[in-house]
Amino acid sequence: MDIGRNDKCWCGSELKYKKCHMEFDERLQELKNQGHIIPPREIIKNKEQIEGIRRSAKINNAILDLVSSNIKEGMSTEELDKLVYDYTISQGAIPADLNYYGYPKSICTSINDEVCHGIPSEDIILKNGDIINVDVSTIFEGYFSDASRMFKIGEVSENAEKLVRVCKECLEKGIEAVKPWGFLGDIGAAIQDHAEKNGYSVVRDFGGHGVGIKFQEEPFVPHYGKKGTGMVLVPGMVITIEPMINEGDYRLYVDPKNEWTAHTKDGSLSAQWEHTILITEDGTEIISK
Numbered sequence: 001m002d003i004g005r006n007d008k009c010w011c012g013s014e015l016k017y018k019k020c021h022m023e024f025d026e027r028l029q030e031l032k033n034q035g036h037i038i039p040p041r042e043i044i045k046n047k048e049q050i051e052g053i054r055r056s057a058k059i060n061n062a063i064l065d066l067v068s069s070n071i072k073e074g075m076s077t078e079e080l081d082k083l084v085y086d087y088t089i090s091q092g093a094i095p096a097d098l099n100y101y102g103y104p105k106s107i108c109t110s111i112n113d114e115v116c117h118g119i120p121s122e123d124i125i126l127k128n129g130d131i132i133n134v135d136v137s138t139i140f141e142g143y144f145s146d147a148s149r150m151f152k153i154g155e156v157s158e159n160a161e162k163l164v165r166v167c168k169e170c171l172e173k174g175i176e177a178v179k180p181w182g183f184l185g186d187i188g189a190a191i192q193d194h195a196e197k198n199g200y201s202v203v204r205d206f207g208g209h210g211v212g213i214k215f216q217e218e219p220f221v222p223h224y225g226k227k228g229t230g231m232v233l234v235p236g237m238v239i240t241i242e243p244m245i246n247e248g249d250y251r252l253y254v255d256p257k258n259e260w261t262a263h264t265k266d267g268s269l270s271a272q273w274e275h276t277i278l279i280t281e282d283g284t285e286i287i288s289k
């Protein structure tokens with residue numbers, strides 16, 4: 001199975017192995033020998049794949065901008081869903097959520113105590129004081145992108161305002177913690193530290209994920225954890241970071257009626273922000289936000 005120095009690289013770049021991923025593989029092998037978890041080759045993207053993911057993300061970002069300029073008090077989450085569906089299709093793209101494990105809609109709209117996977121409905125009307133996460137994922141020419149933002153409807157309480165802000169800071173700190181040849185656990189440690197310092201808790205049952213060629217790839221990205229642990233992060237990996245931060249306890253329950261929507265167990269508020277990021281040779285690039 002060994003690739004010769006002058007053979008074509010396994011990544012699909014068409015370059016000779018010695019000019020492409022040879023040193024990279026040697027460095028990974030060393031880390032593996034030291035007992036670290038190393039990423040499988042399938043999740044290391046080449047240039048062409050990264051370009052494809054960027055094109056998908058461009059549409060995903062435009063969709064979130066469209067949501068941002070249309071979302072308002074009195075509208076239903078179904079209207080948001082339709083807005084996203086129609087625009088996505090007009091761009092020659094497909095909402096990745098739609099039919100994903102049977103998910104019935106194009107986006108997730110999670111309000112107040114809903115942690116994630118809120119299902120749009122004409123019966124759910126946005127009202128003054130709500131905080132809502134709109135999570136949008138797009139497939140374009142076979143490539144996947146994924147991001148979500150929080151929106152405040154009208155005047156929200158001071159505590160809601162703070163939760164939304166701190167959650168965004170958690171995402172930013174998680175991204176700052178990403179270093180090529182660093183560790184997955186560095187991300188969760190940074191997020192957990194900031195959330196808990198502010199008296200909040202980090203959701204355990206859901207996390208970020210690899211993305212790009214499939215919707216949810218390896219690795220699972222926990223938003224809590226310990227520095228220097230978990231999978232080694234290397235250039236060419238594309239992952240989401242999407243902390244769900246609760247005002248109260250981190251525990252959840254899933255609505256037995258739709259088997260999708262997760263709520264905080266204690267009824268407290270929950271917020272979430274999500275970006276898709278690429279790990280580069282010298283840091284990170286935010287691909288979808």
Ligand code: MF3
Pocket residue numbers: 096097098100101103107108117135136137146147240242274
């Ligand atoms: N977009 C979500 C994420 O950020 C996944 C939604 S899956 C769905 O990982 F089926 F609920 F749409």
Ligand code: CO
Pocket residue numbers: 146147208209240242274
């Ligand atoms: Co995601």
